[in-house]
Amino acid sequence: MRTVAVVGTGLIGTSAALALTGRGVAVYLEDADPDAARTAASLGAGTTEAPDGPVDLAIIAVPPALVGKVLADCQRRGLARSYTDVASVKAGPRAEVAALGCDTTHYIGGHPMAGRERSGPLAARADIFEGRPWVLTPTPDTGTEALNAALELVALCGGVPIVMDAAAHDRAVALVSHAPQLLSSIIAARLEQADETAVRLCGQGVRDVTRIAASDPLLWGDILSANAAAVADILQEVAADLGSTVTALRALQAADEGERRAGAAGIEAVMRRGNTGQARIPGKHGAPPTRYETVTVVLGDQPGELGRLFGEVGQLGVNIEDVTIEHSTGQQVGHVHLDVAASAVRPLVGGLRDRGWALRD
Ligand SMILES: NC(=O)c1ccc[n+]([C@@H]2O[C@H](COP(=O)([O-])OP(=O)(O)OC[C@H]3O[C@@H](n4cnc5c(N)ncnc54)[C@H](O)[C@@H]3O)[C@@H](O)[C@H]2O)c1
Numbered sequence: 421m422r423t424v425a426v427v428g429t430g431l432i433g434t435s436a437a438l439a440l441t442g443r444g445v446a447v448y449l450e451d452a453d454p455d456a457a458r459t460a461a462s463l464g465a466g467t468t469e470a471p472d473g474p475v476d477l478a479i480i481a482v483p484p485a486l487v488g489k490v491l492a493d494c495q496r497r498g499l500a501r502s503y504t505d506v507a508s509v510k511a512g513p514r515a516e517v518a519a520l521g522c523d524t525t526h527y528i529g530g531h532p533m534a535g536r537e538r539s540g541p542l543a544a545r546a547d548i549f550e551g552r553p554w555v556l557t558p559t560p561d562t563g564t565e566a567l568n569a570a571l572e573l574v575a576l577c578g579g580v581p582i583v584m585d586a587a588a589h590d591r592a593v594a595l596v597s598h599a600p601q602l603l604s605s606i607i608a609a610r611l612e613q614a615d616e617t618a619v620r621l622c623g624q625g626v627r628d629v630t631r632i633a634a635s636d637p638l639l640w641g642d643i644l645s646a647n648a649a650a651v652a653d654i655l656q657e658v659a660a661d662l663g664s665t666v667t668a669l670r671a672l673q674a675a676d677e678g679e680r681r682a683g684a685a686g687i688e689a690v691m692r693r694g695n696t697g698q699a700r701i702p703g704k705h706g707a708p709p710t711r712y713e714t715v716t717v718v719l720g721d722q723p724g725e726l727g728r729l730f731g732e733v734g735q736l737g738v739n740i741e742d743v744t745i746e747h748s749t750g751q752q753v754g755h756v757h758l759d760v761a762a763s764a765v766r767p768l769v770g771g772l773r774d775r776g777w778a779l780r781d
């Protein structure tokens with residue numbers, strides 16, 4: 421694939437454009453907001469000049485409710501030989517594409533299962549799709565040329581293609597993306613009126629659970645309205661779990677010992693079910709989750725400390741698989757959690773202690 425047009429140069433469009441330009445593909449950028457396209461171009465995501473003939477593939481990266489209309493317009497202009505989109509729901513846009521009489525032979529629905537809680541080109545990252553599932557939803561109409569172009573796009577972005585039916589996709593993302601988004605927002609909403617003393621105590625747990633609560637309400641309104649029934653079904657089941665968890669918590673305070681035991685069993689059961697569900701979340705490339713060990717280093721709040729730590733971990737020959745940094749409000753230290761292979765823990769702990777680093781037990 422040599423030429424691609426990206427229509428909608430927000431977070432996802434610009435991320436794909438950056439990945440493609442990095443692989444030598446010529447990318448043409450368009451957006452209803454010219455500033456967004458210019459900003460994407462200034463990041464090195466491509467050019468805002470119009471292509472001088474049809475490109476190999478056009479990626480429609482606009483909110484789900486606009487996919488049909490934008491695709492129809494692009495096809496009318498003869499922008500590309502093949503088209504795909506990246507919308508977070510698939511059945512609604514597909515119905516719209518058909519209703520608007522678009523050419524469905526040269527179009528295939530797509531959805532990269534990767535993103536961020538931020539919008540716009542400045543939030544884009546070229547490596548956002550690396551190792552992440554990228555769903556493609558061909559129909560009996562889809563031609564080989566469109567399918568192959570989309571597969572090549574996924575490969576160039578480092579994604580893992582997964583072919584699915586649009587309705588099955590929407591049911592699956594209701595569980596793994598849309599309900600979690602609302603639950604994160606609901607938990608974060610509890611903080612809206614919370615006492616400042618409570619908010620100051622926010623640690624990593626609440627940060628992990630609420631990161632996506634910073635997402636764009638308008639985009640999510642569009643996504644959720646296109647998958648409302650499936651998401652409502654899941655939240656109803658969650659509501660039942662919440663109900664029985666509240667009952668168990670109340671029972672923990674009962675005078676009767678039998679009731680207290682039943683309460684404790686209820687809490688343990690929901691925690692264990694959570695352990696089992698969490699353990700099923702695949703690692704990158706669909707591999708089973710890798711279990712790393714965490715080594716926590718207590719770091720003074722001085723410039724350059726983090727760089728020095730990473731440098732010394734490298735000198736010890738240890739690969740950092742993941743890193744999270746926890747900074748407690750009002751404290752002059754931070755905690756850096758280094759995830760490393762189990763076999764690296766002893767040399768890392770010994771080596772860091774020898775070099776004078778403070779480790780948390
Ligand atoms: N945010 C995520 O994490 C994520 C992940 C995967 C897929 N998606 C999907 O990707 C799509 C884009 O989301 P985003 O997060 O990049 O949003 P965004 O708000 O960052 O970007 C959307 C862009 O589309 C442009 N746009 C709107 N109407 C247009 C039109 N008629 N013609 C041309 N451009 C138009 C906007 O100006 C904006 O720049 C959505 O369909 C979303 O469901 C989002």
Ligand SMILES: O=C(O)C(=O)C[C@]1(C(=O)O)C=C[C@@H](O)C=C1
Nearest residue numbers: 508532533534535536537597632
């Ligand atoms: O990680 C994030 O911030 C996301 O927004 C990612 C996420 C997801 O739920 O996994 C959100 C919506 C998209 O449709 C795809 C990916």
